[in-house]
Amino acid sequence: MPKFQYKAITETGATTSGEIEADSLESANSLLAARGYIPTRVKAEQPAISGFQISKIQELLSPVKAPDLILFTKQFKTMFNAGVSMINMLEILEQQTENPKLRGILGKMHRDIKEGASLYDAFRKHPKVFSPLYCSMIRAGEASGALPQVLDRLTYIIDHEHQVKSDIKSALTYPVIVVVFLFAAFLILITQVIPKFVNIFKSAGLQLPLPTQICILLYEILANYWYLIIGGIIVAAVFLYFYLKTKQGKLTRDRLLMKVPLIGPLFVKSAVSRFASIFSILQASGVDVLDSMDILSGTIGNAAIGNELENIKDRLAEGRGIAGPLSEAKYFTPMLINMMAIGEESGNLEDMMQEVAGHYDTEVEYSMKKLSEAIGPLLTVGLAAVVGFFALAIFLPMWDLTLMAK
Numbered sequence: 471m472p473k474f475q476y477k478a479i480t481e482t483g484a485t486t487s488g489e490i491e492a493d494s495l496e497s498a499n500s501l502l503a504a505r506g507y508i509p510t511r512v513k514a515e516q517p518a519i520s521g522f523q524i525s526k527i528q529e530l531l532s533p534v535k536a537p538d539l540i541l542f543t544k545q546f547k548t549m550f551n552a553g554v555s556m557i558n559m560l561e562i563l564e565q566q567t568e569n570p571k572l573r574g575i576l577g578k579m580h581r582d583i584k585e586g587a588s589l590y591d592a593f594r595k596h597p598k599v600f601s602p603l604y605c606s607m608i609r610a611g612e613a614s615g616a617l618p619q620v621l622d623r624l625t626y627i628i629d630h631e632h633q634v635k636s637d638i639k640s641a642l643t644y645p646v647i648v649v650v651f652l653f654a655a656f657l658i659l660i661t662q663v664i665p666k667f668v669n670i671f672k673s674a675g676l677q678l679p680l681p682t683q684i685c686i687l688l689y690e691i692l693a694n695y696w697y698l699i700i701g702g703i704i705v706a707a708v709f710l711y712f713y714l715k716t717k718q719g720k721l722t723r724d725r726l727l728m729k730v731p732l733i734g735p736l737f738v739k740s741a742v743s744r745f746a747s748i749f750s751i752l753q754a755s756g757v758d759v760l761d762s763m764d765i766l767s768g769t770i771g772n773a774a775i776g777n778e779l780e781n782i783k784d785r786l787a788e789g790r791g792i793a794g795p796l797s798e799a800k801y802f803t804p805m806l807i808n809m810m811a812i813g814e815e816s817g818n819l820e821d822m823m824q825e826v827a828g829h830y831d832t833e834v835e836y837s838m839k840k841l842s843e844a845i846g847p848l849l850t851v852g853l854a855a856v857v858g859f860f861a862l863a864i865f866l867p868m869w870d871l872t873l874m875a876k
Contacts, residue, residue: 472491472492472493472494472514473489473490473491473514474489474490474491474492474495474498474512474513474514475487475488475489475512475513475514476488476489476490476498476502476507476509476511476512476513477509477510477511477512478502478507478508478509478510479507479508479510480506480507481506485510486507490502495512495514498512499512532569532570532571533571534569534571534572534575534599535569536628536629536631536632536635537632538567538568538569538572539572539599539628540625540628540629540632542563542567542572543621543624543625543628544621544625545563545566546559546563546621547617547618547621547622547625549562549563550617550618550621551618556583556589557580557583557584560576560579560580560583561580563576564576564577564580571599572599575596575599578595578596579592579593579595579596582595588612589608589612590605590608590609590612593605593608601769602765602768602769603627603748603765603768603769604624606752606757606761606765607620607623607624607751607752607755607757608620608624610752610755610756610757611755613756614755614756616755616756619754619755620755623751623754623755626751627747627748627751630747630831631744634740634834637835637838638838641838641841641842641845644845645845645849648849648853649849652852652853652856655856656856657692659860660685660688660689660692661689661692661693663860663864664682664685664686664689664860664863664864665689667864667867667868668682668685668686668689670871671867671871674871676867676870676871677870678867679862679863679866679867681859681860681862681863681866682862682863682864682866682867684863685860685863717773720773721773721774721777723773724737724772724773724774724775725774728772728774728801732841732844733841735837736834736837736838736841737772738801738803739830739833739834739837740830740834741770741771741772741775741801742801742802742803742806742826742830743826743827743830743831743833743834744770744771744827745766745770745775745802745806746806746823746824746826746827746830747823747824747827747831748765748766748769748770749762749766749823750819750820750821750823750824750827752765752766753819753820753823754820759786759792760783760786760787763779763782763783763786764783766779767779767780767783774800774801775801775802778799778800778801778802779799781799782795782796782798782799785798791811791814792810792814792819793807793808793810793811793814796810805826805829806826809822809823809825809826810822810823810826
């Protein structure tokens with residue numbers, strides 16, 4: 471029953487306060503009147519945040535990251551090898567997992583397994599944490615009886631991809647910081663420094679050079695239409711955010727990224743490496759080719775390549791092999807296709823794809839190094855161009871002013 475806090479005047483005129491249970495505010499007033507009180511204030515008590523609500527908030531604020539998933543997969547494999555039953559295993563993992571969101575998911579999985587669900591069904595109910603690749607490999611391991619080996623391969627995939635993403639983030643951190651500071655400096659110079667000099671130059675009746683005129687134009691646009699610029703940026707950002715969530719948006723984004731100089735080849739090599747590595751592991755885990763392509767089209771991490779895999783599935787179903795249909799698709803390199811053909815002929819497809827994955831991992835690492843080396847000089851040139859432009863905008867009129875003074 472709801473509780474209400476009240477302040478009231480008693481029959482003797484004294485002030486009293488307290489708490490009362492009632493069905494509604496009107497009922498609370500009636501109960502107080504029955505006691506001979508005159509209510510001066512009655513309000514519903516605010517419920518305290520329950521432990522359940524706190525745990526839900528923690529789950530929302532604690533995403534399951536790659537290190538959490540790697541640790542869980544390793545612990546899962548260790549206990550499975552030790553002969554711990556699935557129900558006890560999930561209960562133990564739930565108790566010792568530190569991540570609140572993963573702990574909540576393991577609790578649900580524990581209940582599902584107790585109710586008779588398969589391991590695959592328990593995993594696939596949580597696609598935001600366990601990817602289709604993860605779930606499909608669990609199903610393959612469960613069916614083949616090779617779950618420990620499958621868990622080892624999953625650990626490798628997650629760890630490898632986490633390392634690649636970390637390397638990319640590290641390589642891009644410095645350029646992003648420099649660009650942000652460069653943009654901030656540009657705005658400060660345009661809005662704060664240039665206008666003060668312009669007033670001096672105009673009062674002297676100088677004919678302003680082109681760089682200074684451009685600066686003035688930029689300042690006037692920012693000063694007079696800043697709300698339109700900010701509004702346009704917000705609308706464009708919101709549109710892009712939702713557009714890039716759509717299938718067509720992801721497809722357009724990835725197609726464009728693979729055409730960009732310097733970073734385009736890096737995206738292609740990274741996707742080919744991922745394709746070869748995952749395909750090799752799926753083959754080793756007993757997943758057939760068509761199912762492998764289904765899994766890869768959704769987990770390759772590149773919508774353009776995923777779309778190509780979707781397009782060749784019918785040709786694969788006709789039994790034409792893999793290398794032939796792949797050669798008709800975009801983005802797949804000659805090396806991948808040739809190694810795929812050799813693997814098919816020799817019956818050693820798994821090892822061939824592992825070789826390809828290793829080769830392109832090295833290529834991606836080398837490309838990342840080249841990109842990092844190229845970005846430094848490009849940023850230096852960009853910084854010099856901006857500084858030089860503003861120096862001309864300020865010092866050319868000052869030089870003219872000096873000549874006039876003579």
